[in-house]
Amino acid sequence: MAAFVKSVNKKLACKDLLAYVKTLTPSVLEGLYNHPASCLAIFRELPDFAKHYVMRILFVEQVMVKQNVVATWIEKDYANEHLDAIKALTGLHIVHEHMQYCGLPAWKLNESFKKSLQIALMGGGNGANSLEMLPPDKYAKDIAFLDSYAQERWECILHYIVQSKEGSGGISREVTEILLHSGLVSKDGVNSDTFITAAGFQFLLLDISSQIWYFMIRYLETVESRGMNIVECLTFMFQLSFLTLGKDYSSDKMSDNQQRFLQHLREFGLVYQRKRKCQRFYPTRLAINLTSSTPKDIALETHKQGFIMVETNYRVYAYTDFQIWLLQALLEKVSALHLLRGSQLTRLSTS
Amino acid sequence: MAYRSDESSLLIVVLDTNPVWWGQQLSKPNRDLTFTNCIEELLVFCNSHLMMDQRNKLCVIAAHPSKNKFLFPKSELADETASDDSEIMRQTKSDGQYELFAKVSETIREEVKDLIFSDTSGELHADCMLSGAMSMALCYINRVEKEQLNKESFSSRILVIKGSEDHQSQYMNFMMVIFTAQKQNTIIDACILDQESSLLQQACDITNGIYLKIPQLSGLLQYLLCVFLPDAKIRKKMTLPTNVKIDYRAACFCHRNLVDIGYVCSVCLSS
Numbered sequence: 028m029a030a031f032v033k034s035v036n037k038k039l040a041c042k043d044l045l046a047y048v049k050t051l052t053p054s055v056l057e058g059l060y061n062h063p064a065s066c067l068a069i070f071r072e073l074p075d076f077a078k079h080y081v082m083r084i085l086f087v088e089q090v091m092v093k094q095n096v097v098a099t100w101i102e103k104d105y106a107n108e109h110l111d112a113i114k115a116l117t118g119l120h121i122v123h124e125h126m127q128y129c130g131l132p133a134w135k136l137n138e139s140f141k142k143s144l145q146i147a148l149m150g151g152g153n154g155a156n157s158l159e160m161l162p163p164d165k166y167a168k169d170i171a172f173l174d175s176y177a178q179e180r181w182e183c184i185l186h187y188i189v190q191s192k193e194g195s196g197g198i199s200r201e202v203t204e205i206l207l208h209s210g211l212v213s214k215d216g217v218n219s220d221t222f223i224t225a226a227g228f229q230f231l232l233l234d235i236s237s238q239i240w241y242f243m244i245r246y247l248e249t250v251e252s253r254g255m256n257i258v259e260c261l262t263f264m265f266q267l268s269f270l271t272l273g274k275d276y277s278s279d280k281m282s283d284n285q286q287r288f289l290q291h292l293r294e295f296g297l298v299y300q301r302k303r304k305c306q307r308f309y310p311t312r313l314a315i316n317l318t319s320s321t322p323k324d325i326a327l328e329t330h331k332q333g334f335i336m337v338e339t340n341y342r343v344y345a346y347t348d349f350q351i352w353l354l355q356a357l358l359e360k361v362s363a364l365h366l367l368r369g370s371q372l373t374r375l376s377t378s
Numbered sequence: 379m380a381y382r383s384d385e386s387s388l389l390i391v392v393l394d395t396n397p398v399w400w401g402q403q404l405s406k407p408n409r410d411l412t413f414t415n416c417i418e419e420l421l422v423f424c425n426s427h428l429m430m431d432q433r434n435k436l437c438v439i440a441a442h443p444s445k446n447k448f449l450f451p452k453s454e455l456a457d458e459t460a461s462d463d464s465e466i467m468r469q470t471k472s473d474g475q476y477e478l479f480a481k482v483s484e485t486i487r488e489e490v491k492d493l494i495f496s497d498t499s500g501e502l503h504a505d506c507m508l509s510g511a512m513s514m515a516l517c518y519i520n521r522v523e524k525e526q527l528n529k530e531s532f533s534s535r536i537l538v539i540k541g542s543e544d545h546q547s548q549y550m551n552f553m554m555v556i557f558t559a560q561k562q563n564t565i566i567d568a569c570i571l572d573q574e575s576s577l578l579q580q581a582c583d584i585t586n587g588i589y590l591k592i593p594q595l596s597g598l599l600q601y602l603l604c605v606f607l608p609d610a611k612i613r614k615k616m617t618l619p620t621n622v623k624i625d626y627r628a629a630c631f632c633h634r635n636l637v638d639i640g641y642v643c644s645v646c647l648s649s
Contacts (some may be wrong), residue, residue: 150475
């Protein structure tokens with residue numbers, strides 16, 4: 028009993044973007060800072076003071092600014108926040124410490140970060156990494172189509188987590204591997220089917236944007252083992268999060284690694300491509316602002332009404348026409364009519 | 379623990395586009411700040427504001443002597459050119475600038491050109507319709523507040539960038555604007571390029587804003603980023619310029635002259 032309680036109390040830990048980026052090596056970070064989109068995404072996640080410090084020295088020609096000068100920029104009562112900001116900036120190698128000739132320590136902004144952030148703000152880059160626009164698409168898709176596509180793909184994955192006994196219809200081997208790696212499902216033997224774990228239950232309880240983010244972090248952890256370049260994948264992910272919903276972009280200039288990444292994203296429902304060989308793709312609502320931690324309103328799950336009734340004889344009736352994955356995982360299905368699903372809560376079904 | 383604010387921020391920039399004053403700047407010997415440079419630096423500042431937080435919003439209003447105009451977002455009356463707009467977006471240069479920033483920059487540049495070319499009256503005024511522009515700003519804030527779907531709190535502030543002189547005829551309207559802003563908890567900041575303005579000093583003092591006369595015009599962008607970029611919550615924590623001695627003299631209602639001692643009517647409170 029105590030072991031059961033312990034496992035339930037272990038909450039699903041999900042890193043936000045800064046925590047994830049801090050785990051990367053300095054060389055990967057240096058590679059990331061050459062791209063405007065990554066710098067912009069990371070900048071937005073910094074603590075407030077850190078953002079203002081960067082803005083103040085972004086356009087200054089003088090290379091270094093003394094540390095005691097920076098300390099005078101804020102009121103003395105907020106020293107803790109100041110230290111937290113400096114720690115974030117140095118931890119991410121955005122500023123480096125230098126000793127000036129006068130013997131006083133100073134901060135210097137990372138050159139590639141500075142240049143890329145200036146390009147993100149004002150333009151003027153060489154366009155080597157950016158996504159181009161193509162002539163109008165005769166098979167153009169509107170936002171409602173993209174939303175339904177994204178929802179259908181993501182529900183496929185949720186369906187697999189919940190009911191993997193029905194086989195892996197529509198899910199590739201790679202997704203299964205990621206789910207196993209992240210501990211959302213697990214296997215008994217080598218060739219047996221997968222079943223949902225406690226972590227998987229907590230995953231189902233999250234809102235969709237947290238689910239997507241958790242899943243992407245786990246995916247990125249397996250990128251190196253697949254032989255793909257983490258810098259290219261991360262850069263593309265950051266670029267994707269800043270695109271406009273409803274517009275199509277060209278996948279012409281992307282490297283092989285990025286093309287492979289694009290196909291995976293297509294499977295998760297983050298982008299839509301009409302055919303595999305098609306040169307244009309549409310980002311869906313799940314991909315926009317993926318990396319930001321501010322609350323997003325993903326309107327995929329609104330406008331759905333229904334009722335759930337729980338009776339004291341452990342029968343649960345759901346009056347709705349869409350699938351509720353949590354119920355399916357926890358309950359034993361008794362009847363399924365068009366608008367009514369009846370199920371039973373038993374000891375067996377919750378274990 | 380991440381020290382990040384939960385509030386988004388709406389910034390409205392009211393830019394003084396008086397052609398007389400800007401024309402005089404061109405004829406100055408050292409040409410510290412031309413109109414083109416000012417617009418470019420303002421664009422970088424506006425994009426920086428949008429960069430700080432994904433939810434931040436922006437509005438730019440031009441205060442011209444003859445009229446006021448929304449530079450961003452584009453006025454809805456211009457919808458007949460919507461199809462041209464999508465063509466412009468298709469040809470957006472792919473040079474690494476974030477799309478939203480590119481859109482803001484292009485829109486503001488187009489609208490400024492439109493404003494200047496459409497001013498064919500030939501009349502010269504030394505001031506601009508500042509109180510009108512600020513009233514438009516307050517109305518916009520009110521509208522955005524009503525349109526907020528999820529009732530998230532946001533703070534709003536108005537930054538006035540002014541070069542031309544004050545005109546006392548605007549005193550009455552200006553005072554009403556200031557008191558409305560105070561009631562709406564909107565901060566009014568003033569970035570003064572040339573002549574001191576007692577009206578704006580009072581506005582900044584009443585609404586807890588910052589009044590700054592720029593010492594070096596060539597460094598306008600750096601002053602904007604250092605002083606005017608932080609929003610209301612962060613300002614309390616940072617060391618920013620405090621307000622100077624303010625000229626609180628009222629203007630007489632009939633002649634619009636500033637008076638030290640005056641009589642106030644007990645019925646309507648006009649002085």
